[in-house]
Amino acid sequence: MTTTTHQNPDITTTPSAAPRSSAVTARRTFLVAAPVLAAAFTIVGAVGDPAAGLNGSEMIKIYIENPSPLQWKSTGYHWAYAFWILPAFLGAGLVRGKGGWLANVAALLAFAGMVTLPGMLITDWYASAIGHEFGLEGTQAVESYMESTMWGIAGFGIAAMAGFVIGVPLSVVALIRAGLVRWWTLLAVLVPLAALFASQGAVWGGLVCAAGLLVYAWSLAGAVKLAGRGGTKTRHEAA
Numbered sequence: 107m108t109t110t111t112h113q114n115p116d117i118t119t120t121p122s123a124a125p126r127s128s129a130v131t132a133r134r135t136f137l138v139a140a141p142v143l144a145a146a147f148t149i150v151g152a153v154g155d156p157a158a159g160l161n162g163s164e165m166i167k168i169y170i171e172n173p174s175p176l177q178w179k180s181t182g183y184h185w186a187y188a189f190w191i192l193p194a195f196l197g198a199g200l201v202r203g204k205g206g207w208l209a210n211v212a213a214l215l216a217f218a219g220m221v222t223l224p225g226m227l228i229t230d231w232y233a234s235a236i237g238h239e240f241g242l243e244g245t246q247a248v249e250s251y252m253e254s255t256m257w258g259i260a261g262f263g264i265a266a267m268a269g270f271v272i273g274v275p276l277s278v279v280a281l282i283r284a285g286l287v288r289w290w291t292l293l294a295v296l297v298p299l300a301a302l303f304a305s306q307g308a309v310w311g312g313l314v315c316a317a318g319l320l321v322y323a324w325s326l327a328g329a330v331k332l333a334g335r336g337g338t339k340t341r342h343e344a345a
Contacts, residue, residue, distance in 0.1 A: 152312025154178025159308035170237030194277035205283030212277035219269015
């Protein structure tokens with residue numbers, strides 16, 4: 107005997123979404139945590155900097171005379187820059203469709219920034235150590251020689267600034283294009299950059315940076331949730 111079944115055409119079924127793997131969850135959690143860690147290390151660097159807000163010869167002289175607090179400053183900013191740039195690299199995986207190529211370019215620039223800018227903080231320690239042994243004139247002579255004869259230093263600087271100043275904001279533009287974050291997220295990364303350069307590393311600049319980075323993290327958390335649902339913000343939500 108043959109049995110036939112009839113399916114009601116008015117009833118449709120859709121397969122349930124596959125559960126997200128723990129590895130993906132961990133990766134996206136790290137994406138959101140990165141700006142929070144950057145905020146914390148920025149404060150460490152700003153508070154530890156014995157020459158916060160200064161530049162030039164006066165800054166170098168203070169670094170020579172204060173190697174212990176200088177280590178906190180350089181270590182803090184080393185990790186701050188690394189975690190600051192990281193979301194521009196990891197966040198590319200969230201973008202589908204609109205903004206995809208912008209996210210790719212931002213990720214490439216971010217990679218260039220991550221492998222150059224954090225490591226350049228070690229020059230603080232060299233400047234301090236050379237000055238301890240040979241005085242301020244010795245430090246300035248070494249720096250002048252390196253800048254005038256070694257083109258690789260300029261190359262590192264260009265890559266560092268491209269990743270930090272261009273890559274990070276560009277990654278946010280890609281997320282906005284994809285409908286994953288709101289437009290003001292761009293301000294959350296531009297204002298800290300402006301404060302960092304305007305303050306020359308002063309404590310108030312570090313606090314502004316930290317505040318902006320926390321807002322950035324909060325916005326990224328929303329992007330991760332939307333990406334996990336495979337959705338985008340509506341026009342009302344993006345306002």
